[in-house]
Amino acid sequence: MAKVDYEIPELQEYVEVPELESGTMAHSAPYVAKPEFQEPLGYVGEVQDDWKEKTLDAMGDMLGKYRGLQVFMDSCVKCGSCTDKCHYYLGTKDPLNMPVARQDLMRRVYRRYFTFAGKFFGKLGMPEFVGAKELEREDLDEWFSYYHQCSQCRRCSVFCPYGIDTAEITMAAREILARVGIGQKYSNEIIGKVYKIGNNLGLPGPALEDTLEGLEEDVEDETGVKVLYPLDKKGADILLVTPSADFFAEPHVDGLIGYGKVFHEAGVSWTLSTTASEAANFGMFIGSYENMRKISLRIREAALELGVKRIVFGECGHAWRVAYSFLNTLAGPFDFLDPEYPVPQHILEFTWNEIQKGTLNLDPSRNDDMTLTFHDSCNVARATRMGDEPGGQFTIPRNVIKSVCNNYVDMDPDTIYEKTFCCGGGGGLLTDDLMEIRIKGGMPRMTALNNVIEESGVTHMAAICAICKSQFTKILPYYGMEMDQIVSVHQLVSNALILTGQVDEDDEDTDEEAA
């Protein structure tokens, strides 16, 4: 755990609505993308003299394209329902992190240039009379700061009586900024890597192959069973599209091992793809329809090239939102896939089906060293579904966990299901330059977790999103917990799943000793 020069929130029994402290996070901003990261995405490299015209043109363009944005700009009545719902406000006390106030940074400029009242009073030199504001260069910096203190988690939207979707406003603001030349380095560099190499990490084919071979060896060492983790296998039934963090990081990779074991036991043929070796779609984070579409098309191309019949997504939160809600529009129609199966399908839907069919030999006692809770990832919870019943995105992950673990406890009901708190690192904020906001924004979730640890003896929290897993790994130690208390759901499945013909490594040792 690295040292920090800011205060880490102290966990209390309840999250209290803090007294306002203006400007506590005004200094927070991610690195600005250099021209080399802007241009491959179709953006201007740097801010030009015509920034004002560009900003207003971009805003006008977005308002015309996205009716929702126009409605969200117009319909807020400042009722205040959203104010205390944001983890970043709760963790930072900064009033501009109240969703209504953050939205208003853009809304007041919208009012000045796109409404009659704003234009009229603006010309009289008193735009503030109608909540409007002249656009100044500093506004763009303030947008860049505070629109990167929103993880597009949409918790506030659940409580908004008008259904205003804060994420849409954040996305629009980021797209406007990028078009003016103020893109975010983290997201834009990553999208460039997806285009150039095929995934967020920049993991080239040979490294991917080596990593997968290593996993095959490990699983065989542990179980005595040769489970395959195939790459670019033409004619496979299933294309698995999973976040590249699953190849790289912990506990993500333990989840990937689990997917492979489930496919193996289900007796289906599957493959990963080098060119579509990434489920994540950061085009959504930066609010760029064009980039989101381009990233999605790789999946279509890989599916066609490999001749698969089905597409299954691994554990990744926003990827599942893009897949479930937008993939068909962005990259469809998928009429070449098998219509008997959902297009696309979530790995948890797949695993839950197999559990119900009884194809998996599960021994939940293999997870008895843990008591689990489950963190609903914001994009999965509030923007998607699983299975064919409402709320499947909540019940299916829990059903799977309970099938493979004997000890399970939910966190405070106000912090799960559709009211779940963001991990603090979503929406393109999972970068070291935003560590302070990530740590502070994680406070509400950490509070709920700490409570079930103390009251119910919870030892581990499971998640189904690569960002959540990485974020918790990083922030848990700041709250006095251990980094490995976060686990993948399919890691739990992997632990409990006894493969056909499995000989446990330990048993083998014992046998050898006995012999």
Added chain:
Amino acid sequence: MPIEVNGKTFETDEEGYLANINEWEPGVAEVMAKEDELELTDEHWDIINFLREYYEEYQIAPAVRVLTKAVSKKLGKEKGNSKYLYGLFPYGPGKQACRYAGLPKPTGCV
């Protein structure tokens, strides 16, 4: 912010990663570690050297599991885990150790 090593200047990016991996020399790691108030031991160098070898072959830092497996083979099973690596590099093996080794920062959801 450029760093000075034995009188030579090395360009770095905003996050302190070496701009050109080919310019790397052991002194770079020493200077970077000193800035983090960390003293590099043989254990640190084992990791840094492995990272550089792996990068040379695959043009990417090794996955955590690949790294822990290599450590486990070389230094014994009890050291083949992330905790050992985080003990050596508190900012994370992927990020801190890669920076010392002159590798680019691993990006993405990691």
